[in-house]
Amino acid sequence: MPTGHVIEFRDVTKRFGPVTAVDGFSARIEPGAVTGFLGPNGAGKTTTMRMLLGLVRPTRGHATIGGRPYTALERPMQTVGAALEASSFHPGRSARDHLAVYALASGIPRARIGEVLALVGLADAATRRIGGYSLGMRQRLGLAQALLGDPGVLVLDEPANGLDPEGIRWMRSLLQALAAEGRTVLVSSHLLAEVQQTVDRLLILARGRLVFEGGIEDLVDPGEVATVVDAPDRQALRDALTAAGLQYEVLRHGLSVADADTAAVGALAAREGIALSLLQRRGPSLEQVFLELVSGERTHDSAAPADGGAR
Amino acid sequence: MSLTRTTRAEFTKQTTTAMWWILGLVLVVYLGVTGAGLAFTFAASATGALPANKGVHLPAEGLAPIVYSVGASIGYVFPLLFGTLMVTTEYRHQTLTPTFLATPRRGTVMAAKVVVGILTGALYGALTAVVSVGPAAGVLAGYGLATGLGSSDTWAMLARIVLAFTLWALVGLGVGALVRNQVAAIVIVLAFTQFIGPIATVAATFVKGLDRVTQYLPGAASDAIVGHSIYAVAGASTSAHLVWWAGCLVLGGYAAALIVLGWLTGWRRDVD
Numbered sequence: 233m234p235t236g237h238v239i240e241f242r243d244v245t246k247r248f249g250p251v252t253a254v255d256g257f258s259a260r261i262e263p264g265a266v267t268g269f270l271g272p273n274g275a276g277k278t279t280t281m282r283m284l285l286g287l288v289r290p291t292r293g294h295a296t297i298g299g300r301p302y303t304a305l306e307r308p309m310q311t312v313g314a315a316l317e318a319s320s321f322h323p324g325r326s327a328r329d330h331l332a333v334y335a336l337a338s339g340i341p342r343a344r345i346g347e348v349l350a351l352v353g354l355a356d357a358a359t360r361r362i363g364g365y366s367l368g369m370r371q372r373l374g375l376a377q378a379l380l381g382d383p384g385v386l387v388l389d390e391p392a393n394g395l396d397p398e399g400i401r402w403m404r405s406l407l408q409a410l411a412a413e414g415r416t417v418l419v420s421s422h423l424l425a426e427v428q429q430t431v432d433r434l435l436i437l438a439r440g441r442l443v444f445e446g447g448i449e450d451l452v453d454p455g456e457v458a459t460v461v462d463a464p465d466r467q468a469l470r471d472a473l474t475a476a477g478l479q480y481e482v483l484r485h486g487l488s489v490a491d492a493d494t495a496a497v498g499a500l501a502a503r504e505g506i507a508l509s510l511l512q513r514r515g516p517s518l519e520q521v522f523l524e525l526v527s528g529e530r531t532h533d534s535a536a537p538a539d540g541g542a543r
Numbered sequence: 544m545s546l547t548r549t550t551r552a553e554f555t556k557q558t559t560t561a562m563w564w565i566l567g568l569v570l571v572v573y574l575g576v577t578g579a580g581l582a583f584t585f586a587a588s589a590t591g592a593l594p595a596n597k598g599v600h601l602p603a604e605g606l607a608p609i610v611y612s613v614g615a616s617i618g619y620v621f622p623l624l625f626g627t628l629m630v631t632t633e634y635r636h637q638t639l640t641p642t643f644l645a646t647p648r649r650g651t652v653m654a655a656k657v658v659v660g661i662l663t664g665a666l667y668g669a670l671t672a673v674v675s676v677g678p679a680a681g682v683l684a685g686y687g688l689a690t691g692l693g694s695s696d697t698w699a700m701l702a703r704i705v706l707a708f709t710l711w712a713l714v715g716l717g718v719g720a721l722v723r724n725q726v727a728a729i730v731i732v733l734a735f736t737q738f739i740g741p742i743a744t745v746a747a748t749f750v751k752g753l754d755r756v757t758q759y760l761p762g763a764a765s766d767a768i769v770g771h772s773i774y775a776v777a778g779a780s781t782s783a784h785l786v787w788w789a790g791c792l793v794l795g796g797y798a799a800a801l802i803v804l805g806w807l808t809g810w811r812r813d814v815d
Contacts (some may be wrong), residue, residue: 279815286647287640288813303647314644320637322560329559337552337645377641 234384236263236416237298237311239284244293246279246440253279255440256293261418261433263384266411268431269420272526276440277420278316281389285314297385309338312385313378319370323363327354327373330362331380340381348376353402367394375403385416392426404430424522436535438526445534451521459497462486462510472504473497486510549646549655553629562628563663570621570667571674574614579678582610586686607683607691608700608770614675615704615769619762620736621671622664622708626715627732629656630805631725639814649810653802656716664712668705676701700770703787707768710794714761717801723809736762758784764793 239261246254254276261267271277282288284295286302294301297312305311321330331345349358352372357365362373371394378386386407392400407430411417421427427434428448436444444451462485463469473480473489478497481488489497494513501508516524524530557563585606633639646652676697680690691697715732722728740762747754757763767790785793 282813282815285644287643288815305647308647309645316640317637320640322556322632322636322638324560326559329555333552333555333559334641334645336555337549337642339548 234310234382234415236384236414238262239295239297239385239387239416239418240299241280241284241295242293244280244283244290244295246276246283246288247291253440254283254290254437257437257440257442258293259435259442259445261416261435263416264411264414265432266407266417266419266430267433267435268427269418269435269437270424270427270522271420271422271437273422275422275437275526277422277437278389280437281314281316281387281418281420284387285312285316307338307381309334309340309381309383311381311383312387313381313383314387314389315371315374315378315391316389317374321362321370321373323361325362326359327362327365327376328358330373331377334377335380338381344380344382348379351379352376368396368399371395371399375406384414386410386418388417388419390420390422392421400426424519428518436522436525438528442535443525443528444532446532448518450534451518451532452515457493457513457515459489459492459494460486460510460512460514461489461497461501461508463501463506463508465506468504468506469501469508472500472506476500488514545646545648546651546654546658549651550658552645553652553655553659557629557659557663560632562632563625566621566625567667567670570618571670574618574671575674575678577617578610578614578675579682581613582679582682585610586683586688589688590686606688607680608697610679610683611672611675611691611697612700612704612766612769614671615668615707616766618667618671618675619708619711619765620732622660622667622712623715623718623732623736624729625663625667626660626712626717627719627722627728628715628725629660630716630719631723631728634723635725643814653720653806653810657713657802660712660716661709664709665705667712668708671708672701672704675704703768703770706791707765707794710768710791710798711765713798714794714801717798717803717805720805720810721801721808723805754784759793761794761797764790764797766790768794 241257241259244254244257245252257276257280269277269281279288280295283290284297284302297305302308302312325333327349328345331348332342334340335342335345346355346358349355352375354369354372354376357369362370365373371391375388375391378388388407392403395403407417407419411432419427419431431448433447434444434451435442460483461469466487469487470480473487478489478492478500480490492500494511498508498511501511521530525532589606633642642652643649676692680692683690718732719728722731740760743753743757743760744763747757758767764785767785768787770787
């Protein structure tokens with residue numbers, strides 16, 4: 233079984249002329265989990281991944297895999313599997329030949345090519361020219377290439393692009409299975425909804441800076457969650473809340489109680505004999521929090537906004 | 544050893560795409576037909592089978608090496624294009640990303656391409672020798688002229704064709720690494736080899752002293768390596784030209800300079 237390694241970014245910065253694409257990015261990505269790397273297009277995700285893989289040289293800072301830069305890895309493809317874009321193929325080559333080139337370069341046995349092509353569902357198309365592949369098939373081939381060396385670390389840039397819903401479901405379970413085997417899985421996306429059900433941890437990048445690091449459950453501050461409650465006899469409900477010392481706000485469709493959860497409010501209403509017409513927990517949606525983080529309207533403690541980079 | 548693996552991978556890149564054999568096929572047909580046609584014309588002219596032409600008077604003596612070297616004078620564009628495309632294809636299809644992921648040491652990748660360039664250049668050189676000599680020798684023999692096949696000089700010249708073609712493949716590698724854009728690189732290669740080079744060589748026969756400069760052009764250096772040239776027939780035989788090993792140094796120098804420039808301006812840079 234291949235071993236997962238920790239991916240570590242330390243103060244990684246990349247400038248392209250006057251443009252700072254990535255600014256003081258620091259993060260640690262642990263094995264055994266799927267880590268989502270989120271941010272809008274142009275946030276610097278791809279550049280960050282390319283710096284990790286030795287394709288782009290950071291202006292400052294460094295990125296390592298198991299403590300070593302990619303270019304110093306003994307057997308790179310057997311250590312890290314990467315799928316960066318769906319277009320890095322010679323259209324005249326077949327999938328089998330394409331993988332054969334990189335298997336030869338990396339000392340990976342030829343038998344592995346058939347295995348990974350079967351794993352991604354391309355066994356039947358293996359000898360066809362890649363030029364005739366759909367975007368979804370190219371994504372699968374990119375994944376096959378990443379898995380070729382059976383690596384302990386996977387770095388995938390927007391792997392769900394161009395996949396149909398069934399393909400996305402398949403990708404989701406594959407990534408979770410790979411992480412469950414103890415591998416490190418870093419997967420980027422510009423859509424929270426796409427990775428929400430897949431990832432265990434999140435890194436959110438906006439304008440080249442880390443704006444959030446943590447679990448999905450940490451995204452929404454518990455203080456922001458309120459209980460919304462209503463009753464046909466609203467006055468009785470208001471009296472009961474006031475009597476219990478709970479602050480509330482009057483909404484169009486009910487009362488918003490900030491300091492009590494649904495169970496407490498429900499229990500109070502039962503005790504007072506008030507029939508409820510509505511009782512729900514309400515907070516900002518994950519998508520809303522994500523968009524606010526990205527636009528800078530919202531900041532999170534996990535990423536100090538002023539001094540650049542987390543921790 | 545990682546260079547061995549990388550070289551095998553580079554060879555597989557070539558054998559799994561059509562470019563190398565298409566270039567080889569065009570070379571064989573083009574040079575074979577040209578060589579046979581010129582052999583026929585020259586032989587007929589030298590033996591008097593054609594009406595005498597005042598402009599060009601060909602002696603029957605020493606006709607064979609001139610005919611045999613025509614292929615090299617016009618065919619070097621094939622190893623040159625091969626070398627160029629070997630690099631520009633990677634930029635065009637963005638395959639440098641997987642290439643450098645598999646072999647992060649970029650010097651190893653370039654070294655592997657040099658090995659493939661040398662061997663493919665040698666293959667094209669050998670093909671050129673075969674198709675330049677085969678049909679032409681038959682035509683010459685048909686006219687009762689000496690084929691020169693018994694002479695070690697002929698064989699040494701054929702070996703120098705192979706040598707020149709390996710160097711041309713490396714020049715192409717350098718052009719590709721420096722230019723990177725596939726269309727631009729092909730246009731530059733064709734413009735230089737088909738127009739600028741020949742025009743400069745012909746111009747040097749008219750302008751006094753210009754041949755001192757043009758002998759250092761890659762095409763002239765290549766002709767110097769091979770030792771005979773179709774331009775010699777056209778009256779440029781009195782022009783200055785390098786000895787064959789100096790031609791090797793000049794052509795090799797172009798290859799080295801272009802590869803180093805390509806390395807500095809593109810190969811070692813960010814891939815995105």
